[in-house]
Amino acid sequence: MRPTVHDIADKAGVSLATVDRVLNDRPGVRGVTRARVEAAIAALGYVRDVAAANLAKGRVYPLVFILPEGDNPFMRGLEAQVRRAGRHSAVERTRLSVTTVPAFDGAALARAIDAAVTENVAGIAAVAVDAPEVCDAVARAREAGIPLVTLVSDLAGSGRDHFVGVDNVAAGRTAGSLMGRFLGTRPGPVAVLAGSMRLRDHGERLEGFLAAMAAMPEARAVLPVLEGQDDPGRAFALIADCLASVPDLAGIYSLGAGNRGLVEALAARGRGDLCVIVHELTAETRAALRDGTIDAVLNQDAGHEVRSAIRVLRAKADGLPVDAAQERIRLDIFIKDNLPAGPDEDN
Amino acid sequence: MRPTVHDIADKAGVSLATVDRVLNDRPGVRGVTRARVEAAIAALGYVRDVAAANLAKGRVYPLVFILPEGDNPFMRGLEAQVRRAGRHSAVERTRLSVTTVPAFDGAALARAIDAAVTENVAGIAAVAVDAPEVCDAVARAREAGIPLVTLVSDLAGSGRDHFVGVDNVAAGRTAGSLMGRFLGTRPGPVAVLAGSMRLRDHGERLEGFLAAMAAMPEARAVLPVLEGQDDPGRAFALIADCLASVPDLAGIYSLGAGNRGLVEALAARGRGDLCVIVHELTAETRAALRDGTIDAVLNQDAGHEVRSAIRVLRAKADGLPVDAAQERIRLDIFIKDNLPAGPDEDN
DNA sequence: AAATTTCTGATTTACGTACATCAAAAAATC
DNA sequence: GATTTTTTGATGTACGTAAATCAGAAATTT
Numbered sequence: 001m002r003p004t005v006h007d008i009a010d011k012a013g014v015s016l017a018t019v020d021r022v023l024n025d026r027p028g029v030r031g032v033t034r035a036r037v038e039a040a041i042a043a044l045g046y047v048r049d050v051a052a053a054n055l056a057k058g059r060v061y062p063l064v065f066i067l068p069e070g071d072n073p074f075m076r077g078l079e080a081q082v083r084r085a086g087r088h089s090a091v092e093r094t095r096l097s098v099t100t101v102p103a104f105d106g107a108a109l110a111r112a113i114d115a116a117v118t119e120n121v122a123g124i125a126a127v128a129v130d131a132p133e134v135c136d137a138v139a140r141a142r143e144a145g146i147p148l149v150t151l152v153s154d155l156a157g158s159g160r161d162h163f164v165g166v167d168n169v170a171a172g173r174t175a176g177s178l179m180g181r182f183l184g185t186r187p188g189p190v191a192v193l194a195g196s197m198r199l200r201d202h203g204e205r206l207e208g209f210l211a212a213m214a215a216m217p218e219a220r221a222v223l224p225v226l227e228g229q230d231d232p233g234r235a236f237a238l239i240a241d242c243l244a245s246v247p248d249l250a251g252i253y254s255l256g257a258g259n260r261g262l263v264e265a266l267a268a269r270g271r272g273d274l275c276v277i278v279h280e281l282t283a284e285t286r287a288a289l290r291d292g293t294i295d296a297v298l299n300q301d302a303g304h305e306v307r308s309a310i311r312v313l314r315a316k317a318d319g320l321p322v323d324a325a326q327e328r329i330r331l332d333i334f335i336k337d338n339l340p341a342g343p344d345e346d347n
Numbered sequence: 348m349r350p351t352v353h354d355i356a357d358k359a360g361v362s363l364a365t366v367d368r369v370l371n372d373r374p375g376v377r378g379v380t381r382a383r384v385e386a387a388i389a390a391l392g393y394v395r396d397v398a399a400a401n402l403a404k405g406r407v408y409p410l411v412f413i414l415p416e417g418d419n420p421f422m423r424g425l426e427a428q429v430r431r432a433g434r435h436s437a438v439e440r441t442r443l444s445v446t447t448v449p450a451f452d453g454a455a456l457a458r459a460i461d462a463a464v465t466e467n468v469a470g471i472a473a474v475a476v477d478a479p480e481v482c483d484a485v486a487r488a489r490e491a492g493i494p495l496v497t498l499v500s501d502l503a504g505s506g507r508d509h510f511v512g513v514d515n516v517a518a519g520r521t522a523g524s525l526m527g528r529f530l531g532t533r534p535g536p537v538a539v540l541a542g543s544m545r546l547r548d549h550g551e552r553l554e555g556f557l558a559a560m561a562a563m564p565e566a567r568a569v570l571p572v573l574e575g576q577d578d579p580g581r582a583f584a585l586i587a588d589c590l591a592s593v594p595d596l597a598g599i600y601s602l603g604a605g606n607r608g609l610v611e612a613l614a615a616r617g618r619g620d621l622c623v624i625v626h627e628l629t630a631e632t633r634a635a636l637r638d639g640t641i642d643a644v645l646n647q648d649a650g651h652e653v654r655s656a657i658r659v660l661r662a663k664a665d666g667l668p669v670d671a672a673q674e675r676i677r678l679d680i681f682i683k684d685n686l687p688a689g690p691d692e693d694n
Numbered sequence: 695a696a697a698t699t700t701c702t703g704a705t706t707t708a709c710g711t712a713c714a715t716c717a718a719a720a721a722a723t724c
Numbered sequence: 725g726a727t728t729t730t731t732t733g734a735t736g737t738a739c740g741t742a743a744a745t746c747a748g749a750a751a752t753t754t
Contacts, residue, residue, distance in 0.1 A: 024711095404709080
């Protein structure tokens with residue numbers, strides 16, 4: 001049987017109340033006594049029964065997820081996963097809520113963080129926009145003692161407690177490497193479609209992609225980045241224009257959202273043996289992968305990310321250590337052949 | 348606040364004892380009363396506080412993992428993950444133990460399952476060998492009411508409660524598809540190195556690989572399967588021999604273990620632009636991927652599998668539903684560029 | 695109608711921890 | 725040595741559920 005507080009009290013020859021004072025850092029314990037209790041704790045290998053502790057505390061953990069607004073399917077999938085986790089999380093004494101803010105808007109994000117801090121939530125998970133006012137808001141959350149993790153897109157040099165997301169430089173490198181291998185010796189330049197360079201994840205992916213392309217045995221030109229603001233309409237226009245003006249185009253790497261527009265532009269033109277690699281598995285990209293319009297999808301599992309963010313925030317709130325290995329978010333590579341069965345994010 | 352048993356009792360106009368009888372399927376409740384209580388439960392949206400329930404029950408869940416013996420690095424990684432999970436799982440009232448049995452030995456596996464059943468454990472996770480005596484043992488576990496999941500390799504037509512592992516046919520298809528794309532128009536046959544066709548996962552991978560190769564635009568011969576019994580020594584001999592006798596060999600797909608031998612044979616020969624795809628990320632395959640000896644590694648994350656097996660077994664033991672989407676084990680594709688930082692299984 | 699069986703209620707203890715109160719003991723100060 | 729302060733003990737309640745006991749009510753059978 002696991003040792004309990006009673007066992008510690010017996011072993012250390014003190015009362016339950018004293019053990020409690022030591023365990024919960026309450027005042028009124030002499031140094032020698034404290035040492036004796038701590039020795040007993042160590043000797044018995046005592047670990048607090050968190051379930052019982054939470055029960056006794058009656059504590060709940062209100063966590064806030066701050067996500068960008070709009071019809072970005074990945075973000076909506078993320079939101080769905082938060083709601084989904086919320087349904088199952090009554091059990092774990094966690095209360096989840098979602099706040100949406102305009103995309104690419106640092107000031108709005110900063111306000112949302114401040115609002116959460118004011119509400120005195122137990123933790124915040126936010127898709128970061130790389131802006132100074134956001135950094136300041138994160139610093140304020142930190143001062144208030146509220147754990148904050150960045151989600152999907154990180155924030156440089158901020159005091160965030162943890163980043164939940166994939167290594168985006170590696171993701172870009174992977175895209176470049178696959179693009180190079182799939183194209184082989186076929187000539188022609190490749191195009192890159194991004195959302196906005198103000199998103200750190202997009203910048204990092206681009207960096208990795210360019211590095212991998214440069215490292216390939218055959219030199220290949222990369223056209224200037226097209227910024228589609230993660231909007232399907234703009235993406236359609238940019239890609240349609242690019243397809244028309246660059247007849248020998250060999251490949252397209254779409255590192256942001258708005259892929260519905262990309263797929264439509266490719267369909268309109270008829271597929272001319274183009275190597276297409278995109279990010280995030282959505283209904284559109286799934287269908288396009290299946291019918292051969294897209295060659296590979298790099299994906300981050302929204303469900304994993306949400307669950308990881310919850311675990312990390314709870315651990316931070318309780319002052320417990322985080323298991324880095326378990327919380328590392330993997331980059332999934334999907335090709336036609338390893339596409340999982342069902343719909344991915346919703347269910 | 349969440350509703351409690353007391354709220355149900357009030358709402359239904361019955362006593363706490365009756366609510367308890369309904370909730371825990373104890374006898375001594377009239378049909379009408381039971382219905383009234385169930386209506387109250389539904390109306391209030393009551394969900395049992397598992398933490399409090401487990402605390403009250405004082406229940407622990409002894410789970411057994413049955414793994415093959417030997418120096419198969421993937422299996423040893425799996426074992427390490429079980430021990431690792433065991434350390435962190437004191438918290439969750441789970442007690443994990445590992446039993447090892449000779450590899451490929453159905454009778455030994457069956458005996459181990461029977462032994463676990465005799466010990467009356469709360470759940471069993473076993474790497475299955477496809478043999479009739481194993482099926483019988485699984486049936487006996489089922490009769491005894493002990494949940495059993497197959498791990499990594501499934502068991503056809505057995506009554507196992509769940510399979511924790513990747514879709515191996517899809518894994519084989521993915522390997523074939525990547526092999527085809529990476530080779531492009533380069534001529535030459537490909538070789539397949541397996542462990543044993545008595546392992547269902549190996550058979551399924553081969554099936555998928557052959558299907559994908561057949562579906563490729565350029566026809567390519569696949570040499571007869573080499574069976575290395577997951578042993579590095581045999582693998583070395585088989586591959587060295589193959590390299591010598593098939594000078595125009597284009598690629599190798601290793602779908603089992605023993606890859607240390609494969610890597611050594613390739614190193615001895617010097618790399619002649621061969622496309623090599625293997626399964627399972629280990630210290631050896633990681634190093635070989637990094638230095639270019641191997642082109643891609645298909646991996647199943649041992650940590651995820653262990654944690655999933657534990658969740659599923661506990662859910663089954665408690666008679667709770669399993670969240671299929673969360674428990675789906677993904678096939679990871681690793682190339683040089685998305686190799687995760689640290690050592691993978693141990694840490 | 696009496697006897698029996700089947701339900702139901704009321705109450706209690708327990709799980710392991712948190713937290714509060716009050717008294718008693720020990721230590722420090724004067 | 726008396727007083728104050730600090731430390732410790734003893735005890736109780738609470739969290740939400742499980743499980744047991746025993747008495748009483750209701751239904752069923754005789």
